[in-house]
Amino acid sequence: MIKAHTDSTAKLKTAAAGATPAITPDAQLSPAQQQTLNDLQAKSGAGFDTAYARAQVDAHQAALDALKAYSGSGEVASLKSFATGLVPTVTAHLNMAKGL
Template identity: 75%
Template sequence: MKHALLFAASLAALGLTACGKEPEPAASTPAATLDATDDAAALPAPATASEGQTFANTAAASDAFEIESSRLAASKASSAEVKRFAEEMIKAHTDSTAKLKSAAAQATPPITPDPKLTPMQQQTLTDLGGKSGAEFDKAYVAAQVNAHQMTLDALKAYSADGDVPSLKAFATELVPIVTAHLNMAKGM
């Protein structure tokens, strides 16, 4: 309630100033009755990422993880099937990144996806880097199932309730593609 009163008082003062009128003294606004201990609480909260920005960052990090983990698989996997899957993932997620950037650029204002990996994604890459042969193959496939399931969940949620039309269309377009990747990974 205090924040709403401060916000309303600030808007009123700005509106009167813009019209060339002097605002009423601060003592007449309800927000002025706050004591000094409320000053910190009255400060605006730091800006948080919009829903669209958060989704774009999640999708970008997912693509980055898929590409990096699949590059490891292309060189470390012992199974030809795993190596083929990895090559497909590199291509598919490179394409997905380009589509994401295009969809994000169409937002108003434009969004720049941040592909920074989550700590979990980074730890998974580190763990994969320490494995080889059949042990690597098993860990890579498990990581792919997990990553694709999490990505599919995020895409479905944004496709249903997203706030940026171009990103919502991107999410909707990718649902069947990521579903196919998940099923491929589960089948290995």
């Protein structure tokens, strides 16, 4: 999963740079993402495992929803192509996360 995320981040940066004007993805976590990270850091053992699995499902579902929406109605061709191409990978990751 780390390789897939590293590869998709590189593809996103390339697609965003190809937009006119170029788009720079925000490297900061959203407040909700930071809260999830903080919550995970405060847990251990089975509590961590349960929270991590739920966070993975939630994050992959949100990413999939965003990708599908943009692939259908996005205005930047390079990002629309990126979104469309990533849907199968994120769907697979979501299914794996649901199996945790």
